Amino acid sequence: MNIDSVDFYYASMPEVTLEADGSQDALLVRVTADGHEGWGECEASPLTSIAAFITPRSHGVCQPVAASVIGERLDGPDDIHRIARLVARNSMDLLQAGHTWSGIEIALWDLLGKVRDEPVWRLLGYTENHAKLPYASMLMGDTPQETLDRARLARTNGFRAVKFGWGSYGTGTAAADADHVAAAREGLGDDAQLLIDAGQIWGDDVDAAIARLEALENAHATWLEEPFVPHAYVAHAALASRARTVGVAGGEGAHTVHMATNLIDYGGVRFIQVDAARIGGIGPSKAVADHAVRHGTTYVNHTFTSHLALSASLQPFAGLADHRICEYPVEPKPVALAISSNHILPDANGEVRAPEAPGLGIEVDLIGLLPYLRHVEISIDHERVYTSPEVPNKVSHVV
Amino acid sequence: MNIDSVDFYYASMPEVTLEADGSQDALLVRVTADGHEGWGECEASPLTSIAAFITPRSHGVCQPVAASVIGERLDGPDDIHRIARLVARNSMDLLQAGHTWSGIEIALWDLLGKVRDEPVWRLLGYTENHAKLPYASMLMGDTPQETLDRARLARTNGFRAVKFGWGSYGTGTAAADADHVAAAREGLGDDAQLLIDAGQIWGDDVDAAIARLEALENAHATWLEEPFVPHAYVAHAALASRARTVGVAGGEGAHTVHMATNLIDYGGVRFIQVDAARIGGIGPSKAVADHAVRHGTTYVNHTFTSHLALSASLQPFAGLADHRICEYPVEPKPVALAISSNHILPDANGEVRAPEAPGLGIEVDLIGLLPYLRHVEISIDHERVYTSPEVPNKVSHVV
Incomplete structure (x- = not known):
């Protein structure tokens, strides 16, 4: 197969607030190759x-992400790793490239899984x-009593x-x-x-x-997460030693x-938390998981x-039985739920696992997403260099 | 003073090639505060x-860079550091923010220096x-003979x-x-x-x-630069030990x-090379210089x-007498030279130094830059969210 197209769908809530809630908008990526589709x-x-995908090049190693993706061969996982190296090289000086590439990389795995009929x-x-134990993320309350109440509610809702x-x-x-911490434990x-x-x-x-x-x-807190900025390994190590x-x-x-891996090797973290949609996708996440296993993290x-x-x-850690806990979006904004027609729900034991269906096993629902889609246009010297994709016909007919 | 405006001027060569030559385009930043200007x-x-400056917010810590800059107080260096912390916090999840902020931060120092009449x-x-010894950067030749010829030419041109x-x-x-390395030394x-x-x-x-x-x-090469990707401290350290x-x-x-600083602390580099226009500006560069001095780097x-x-x-290292060598753009593209009407030229000893004039001591020349300026427009949901600034009147009249 060859990669024929990469389309971005930008969706957001009508109003995006200053909450530390990352589910208020989304950037979906659809990749097609020889008639197949991945998300x-x-x-x-x-x-x-989006700008990092289509920007004019600045020089040989500050190229738009598109330059390393469109038209590339895609016959197996090795091609995904190869294209990842291309992006890293050709977009070396384009800081945002890693975030843009992450969504594309994920879509390539989804596409490949569907073609091969494998998750x-x-x-x-x-x-x-393996099943994972989902944890609920909640904001600390304004008062300890509020924190206690929220903790009780989370237990009532079945979270362990x-x-x-x-x-x-x-x-x-x-x-x-x-x-607050004592109140949380009490609750x-x-x-x-x-x-x-x-x-x-x-x-x-x-x-x-x-x-x-x-x-x-x-x-008896299990972990203290992100005490410091991500590159502050010296600080992480000093805290870990105490x-x-x-x-x-x-x-x-x-x-x-x-x-x-530096957070593991130098920072002494006991838990390494990876967002596949930021680190460069599923392949890099799996590489971190392998490193974590080797180092007892x-x-x-x-x-x-x-x-x-x-x-x-x-x-990336579906096959690791001993890596049990998983972050689970408990109260995502409607736009985040609207992205797919199916969802990963806790089973009778209150546990979740990666879908068994081919690819990522998630059905993207552009119809449901329509109310949230935003239309982007970018021109340079009065020439259009980017326009958001039209929503496919079968969806448009529904509107 | 309060920061009133931040304007971006995007300039590029008519054709940008795949050369590893970063001087083919430029993003200038002009900041104004209470009638003063910095670049x-x-x-x-x-x-x-530009997109990172004006993008709609995604959530509380994925805000556009503009949100942390426009309207802020600017009375001294502490304000620049304070705004830098704001950007780091409010744009924590916006990867490109560091690059965008770098140009703004530099402009704030320029503005402040002009107001205080100090470099x-x-x-x-x-x-x-202190005077620095400029080094010439050249591409390795296609053959060792070509590398040798280029080395001889550089000596002829006075580079030590x-x-x-x-x-x-x-x-x-x-x-x-x-x-190639032997040929370079011979030349x-x-x-x-x-x-x-x-x-x-x-x-x-x-x-x-x-x-x-x-x-x-x-x-007898002085250094081997960037053998590895920037975060590969384990690899840097392994090489340094050999x-x-x-x-x-x-x-x-x-x-x-x-x-x-991690490259120093963990990577064992003997030379730490900082681009102020990428690391977050002059303040962060100075912090690295201080760290380098403490660690003998x-x-x-x-x-x-x-x-x-x-x-x-x-x-950031003007005052460090023992940190002698400096990278000097030897053959920049015309657009890079057109940015300013004055330039930092080697003195009779073939050495360069930071200007003595207030601020950065560089006169930006929008007239000279006009042929290279590119006009950007960005719309979301058919509403214009960004348009490149008009070139100031006094410049337009000249055209």
Whole structure:
């Protein structure tokens, strides 16, 4: 097969707020090759990612992503890895390229899986598809009582692992944060996993993070996520060396494999959290998972958006029985749910797993997405260089 | 003062080739505050960087760069650092933001220097402005004889340090590369510094790089630049531990301070090469220079474009007498020279230094740039969200 087309569908809520909720918009990618179709998603700024695909070249290693993709051979996984190397080389100086490529790469796996009638996790070499324990991500409450109430609600809703973060966490005193963490534990009871997400709030201030450790360990928190900015390995390592029972977690900011493996090799994280829709897709995510297995680090997906992104993020560690916990979008915005007509739902045990269907096993629903689609046009010197794709005919007829 | 406006001027050669020559286009940034003006430059994909400035927000930490800049107070260097933290926070998930912000940050220093009637290097705390030895960057020849001829020409043109790279280097056999390196040394004679640039050609393949070491050391090369991709610290360290006389160099790909300091802390580089127009501007570059001084690493600018970018890249290490060598754009494309009416020229000793004039000391020449300017328009849902700025009246009249 040859890659014939790459189309971007930019969807968003009518109003996008300042919430730390990444499900408010989406950039879907459709790739076609010899009549076959695959879908992926970039967890990234839609307009900027589109620009990185079609921008005029700046020089030989600052080329648009399109230059390395359109027309390329696609006969198997090796071709995906080969095209990934092309993009990395030809778009070396185009920072956004990694985010743009991520959605395309995911679509290539989906396409290849459909052609071969295999789920992507089998194409990756896994022979089993293990159930994962989904955790619910929630905002820390405005008051400890609110945090406690939310924790209770999450238990009522059946979650055995819950993550709290953002909101006020890390911005006030360590004592105030300790109250929230204790409230979260109280609300969850003793038998649920408690995860805390600092959302990079301390930059690279190790002391600020260390000041929170005691409360986290008293509450038996499983991990402290993203205490620092993603490249601050020295800070991560300093914190990890002081932590006893709580593990340091991070990785969602990684846009290359090395950024994630460095967090393991130098940062001492116990949990490496990878967003396939940012790191360059499923292939790079699997490479990080392999590295994690070799180093005794637990792999966890990062997913806050659609079930297409969720499926993509589950594939790289579907076959790893011991890497049990998985991030699950609990309250995504309607646009994120509208992306697909099917969803990955918890089973009777409250567990989820990657689909068994070919490719990513997710049916993209352009009809459902129509109310959210946004139309982009870009001109240079009054010549149109980009127009959003028309929605396919069969969909248009429905409107 | 308050920041009133940020304007982008996208300029390019009529034809942009696949050469590894970053001077074929440019993204200039003009910032105004209370009637004052400053200029900066992004060493980045122009269209993509503009998109990152104006894109609709995706969520609270994936905001356009504009959201953290327009209307902000600007009374001194602390404000620049403060706005940098705002951008890092609010655009955490917008990968291109670092490149966009770099040009704005540089313009803020230029503006502040003009208001205070001080060169930027004084605002950074330096009391002296030391001369640097410029090195010429050249493509490796197609044959060793061509490389030898180019080396001789560079000496004839007065350069006492010359860098060869890209072209065929690293893509064929180690023996072929050795012939080129020996030819370069022969052409330069014994008393010039020879620098070799591998342009990330080996990815993270340490053995491929080690296979070139002997030839480099026989030719007394000062450094081997960018043997690997920027995040491959493990590979850099492995190579550094095997090198004796030749130093490992790198850093131009850094888009955060930590990316550069990690190359020092973990990668064992002896030369840290920073492009102010990519790493987030002059403030982050100075932070890397401080780190380099503390760790006995040599700071070098990376500059392949205009003299505005050159001035910006010289400021962060202007006061460091022992960090002597500097990258100097030897054969930039006409668009890069057209950006300014004045240029940083070698003195009688063949040395260059940062301007003594206020700000960056570079006069941007929109008249000269007119033939190269490109007009960008971006619409979302048929509403114009971006139009390139009109060229100021006084310039238009001249045309």
